[in-house]
Amino acid sequence: MLARLTQTKALHWLGRQLLNRDDPAAWLDPLAGAINPMWVQEYTPARVERIMAETADTKTFVLKPASRWTGFDAGQHVNICTEIDGIRRTRTFSLSSSPELWHKQGLITLTIKRLPGGLVTNWLHDSLSEGDILGLADAFGEFLVPQPAKPVLFIAGGSGITPVLSQLETMAASHYPAPVTLLYFVRTGNDIIGREKLEAIAARYPGLNLNIIATHEGKEPRFLCDADLEAIDGLKEREAYLCGPKGLMDLATELLQQRGLAESQMHSTFFAPPAPAALDNDQLGGEVSFTRSSVNVGSEGDANLLEIAEAAGLKPRYGCRMGICHQCSCRKTSGTVVNRLTGKVSGPGEESVQLCVSVPRGPVQIDV
Ligand code: FES
Incomplete structure (x- = not known):
């Protein structure tokens, strides 16, 4: 009897606390998180299911978000948050898996390169373990596969391949009915991210023309050049998707403009802040x-x-x-x-x- 009275009082007290808060989730979350991190409401909890090495400095994290997560479209990004040394940190990463994996198995992947001096990327590589929980916000971004289908050229560099992996997987699964070319620039063969996935997609999807170009394996560096674009069939009709280091994106934009592509045909996404404007x-x-x-x-x-x-x-x-x-x-x-x-x-x-x-x-x- 006494236990039931105490329980009722506790529930009334909790109800009053929640009703009197502007932001009940922020108040309740520390308590919920202490009992079960998957109950937190402020963000969607996602459990780390598996961690796989891609290259010496890149890993793929397989996450299982709580089922209330709203999903994503191929090419979108997501903010993750985690606590490092008692301070909550938030960072943006591209989803590297296809939406199909989320729909069928409730899983997503983030493929993350360790940045020199990067607090969060180094923590993810060194301290995050399978079974840990990360916070996930809703996916966002307009770097999306064209609908209806049009011929596509992807130009990616380094870890800029991550949203492209998601898009190519999606295009292959839907037998995307227009030609697709990928020019993927990496320093050496050891730096190819998602090599197995790319080769598997190319093997089952004949619409994809896959070109992986190592920039630093010859005597001279080998960067994107006009001859790479000249070799692409129907370039002027293609939608161009650019993702990678700023130098590659600037060069690609310039060369594509010279070849007559309009601004509206070019789509890009950043992995680092764009250069700030000169302000007075x-x-x-x-x-x-x-x-x-x-x-x-x-x-x-x-x-x-x-x-x-x-x-x-x-x-x-x-x-x-x-x-x-x-x-x-x-x-x-x-x-x-x-x-x-x-x-x-x-x-x-x-x-x-x-x-x-x-x-x-x-x-x-x-x-x-
Ligand atoms: S924090 Fe992302 S736009 Fe401001």
């Missing part, structure tokens, strides 16, 4: 009011709104911190901001801005 620092900075938190702070120079908020002790949501994922988007209710990547100046009124790339120019009010 003298005009930047100002008083920032985080209205929901009732915090006002001054800012100087090219500090962005995310950095300003964090310096003031606030914790707005973010993902990639480089203007790609839109996880940090918030309402600006007044004031002008400059986009750090494009140099574009906003209007003075209400609009959605990405905190991580928006620099105040004069007083700004943000709904954070």
Whole structure:
């Protein structure tokens, strides 16, 4: 009797706590996570099922997200979050498996290269084990297979192959009815990521023309050149998908433009922040009011709104911190901001801005 009374009181207390919170998940999650990490609500928990080495510095992580995860399209990215030394870290990675694997087996894969000095990628390689739990956000991104089908040229470099692996697997499974060419640039044969998968896809999907090019195995480096493009049938009718280091993407864009491809035919995705625009620092900075938190702070120079908020002790949501994922988007209710990547100046009124790339120019009010 006493036990039932205590249980009822505890449930009432819990109900009151939840009803009185703006964000019940944030309050309840530490408790749920301590009992079972798969119960956490703020993000979708994903269990590490298997870890496989691809090359000396790249591993594929097979994850099983909780069934409430909303899935993805081939070529999309996802933010993962994990706690390292007591601090939650979020990073963006491409999904390297096809949506079919998720639909049939409830599994996804992330293929991740160790970045020199990279806190999260090195932690994933060195400390993450099978059975551990990562947090997963919803997938996002527009680097998608063309619908209806059109001829496609993929140009990938290094770990830029990861979204292309997902797309090629999907195209092979659906017998994609248009020609597909992949030019995949790696330093040496030892750096090919997904070699077995690529060869298996090429063997069962005759529509794919697979070219793997080692840039540093000859006497002279061998980079993308016009002759590579000249050899592609019907190049001008193709949709071009570019993913890899900035140097390769810039070169590919230039050569494709010279060959007459329109901007609308070229699709790219970044693995590193695009180069920032040159901003006039003298005009930047100002008083920032985080209205929901009732915090006002001054800012100087090219500090962005995310950095300003964090310096003031606030914790707005973010993902990639480089203007790609839109996880940090918030309402600006007044004031002008400059986009750090494009140099574009906003209007003075209400609009959605990405905190991580928006620099105040004069007083700004943000709904954070
Ligand atoms: S955190 Fe990804 S766009 Fe700002």
